[in-house]
Amino acid sequence: MRLDVLTIFPDYLAPLDLSLIGRARRDGLLDLRVHDLRDFTHDRHRTVDDTPLGGGAGMVMKPEPWAEAFASVVAAGRAELGGDAEPLVVFPNPAGAPFAQATAQAWSERPWLVLACGRYEGIDERVYEHLADAGLEVALASLGDYVLNGGEVAVLAITEAVVRLVPGVVGNAASLVEESHSDGLLEYPLYTRPATWTDPAGAVREAPAILLSGDHGKIAAWRAERSRERTAERRPDLLARREAPAAGDAPDTGHGR
Ligand code: ADE
Numbered sequence: 001m002r003l004d005v006l007t008i009f010p011d012y013l014a015p016l017d018l019s020l021i022g023r024a025r026r027d028g029l030l031d032l033r034v035h036d037l038r039d040f041t042h043d044r045h046r047t048v049d050d051t052p053l054g055g056g057a058g059m060v061m062k063p064e065p066w067a068e069a070f071a072s073v074v075a076a077g078r079a080e081l082g083g084d085a086e087p088l089v090v091f092p093n094p095a096g097a098p099f100a101q102a103t104a105q106a107w108s109e110r111p112w113l114v115l116a117c118g119r120y121e122g123i124d125e126r127v128y129e130h131l132a133d134a135g136l137e138v139a140l141a142s143l144g145d146y147v148l149n150g151g152e153v154a155v156l157a158i159t160e161a162v163v164r165l166v167p168g169v170v171g172n173a174a175s176l177v178e179e180s181h182s183d184g185l186l187e188y189p190l191y192t193r194p195a196t197w198t199d200p201a202g203a204v205r206e207a208p209a210i211l212l213s214g215d216h217g218k219i220a221a222w223r224a225e226r227s228r229e230r231t232a233e234r235r236p237d238l239l240a241r242r243e244a245p246a247a248g249d250a251p252d253t254g255h256g257r
Pocket residue numbers: 091092093094141142143144145146147148149150151154
């Protein structure tokens with residue numbers, strides 16, 4: 001998979017050299033490139049923002065550096081991946097469609113994502129129109145109903161959620177099957193040795209005996225029950241959605257802005 005990230009803070013993406021994602025890059029499973037949006041400016045101050053037309057607080061990202069950056073990144077990607085390669089262009093944005101496990105799954109199956117980090121109050125709207133007119137597929141993705149200072153933290157989260165689903169990145173693929181959200185439920189509680197643990201306050205805490213029984217059928221049933229119970233308690237919205245999926249629950253695979 002190829003990932004191009006556009007940002008005015010390339011250093012923010014340094015953690016993508018670490019851990020699982022770093023190893024995926026070194027193993028050649030992930031070709032990740034970070035580009036500095038300011039490299040696509042032409043003034044002495046490398047300006048990427050200006051005041052909002054019509055007035056108002058804050059600054060708006062100018063369209064010209066974005067258009068130049070996309071032209072460069074898309075051309076370079078096509079030169080390497082083939083002339084007909086089509087990226088999905090993702091803008092993290094609190095006004096986007098919710099980014100969920102189904103989104104991560106759908107995007108992990110794509111060969112090429114371009115992740116564009118906005119800052120300030122946002123990006124000039126004409127950038128989105130321009131990309132759509134250029135035939136690029138554009139998706140806006142929100143991590144949740146809160147506002148971050150920019151798209152970089154969201155890109156870290158999206159990258160990790162997507163790349164770990166790329167075949168070969170997580171060593172034991174079975175560990176992806178039963179985790180929270182993989183089937184619309186929260187994961188069951190986990191235990192390891194010692195089966196009897198005396199905590200620092202002196203309380204003796206036993207792991208559930210069934211997990212030591214060796215009866216895989218019963219263990220699976222117990223876990224399924226705990227998953228359901230936990231989901232009902234913590235995320236009743238997920239249970240309701242499983243029972244009656246709404247039209248808006250379909251994974252956002254990149255269409256529709
Ligand atoms: N940028 C700012 N806030 C965001 C959010 N909640 N999700 C994605 N991108 C964002």
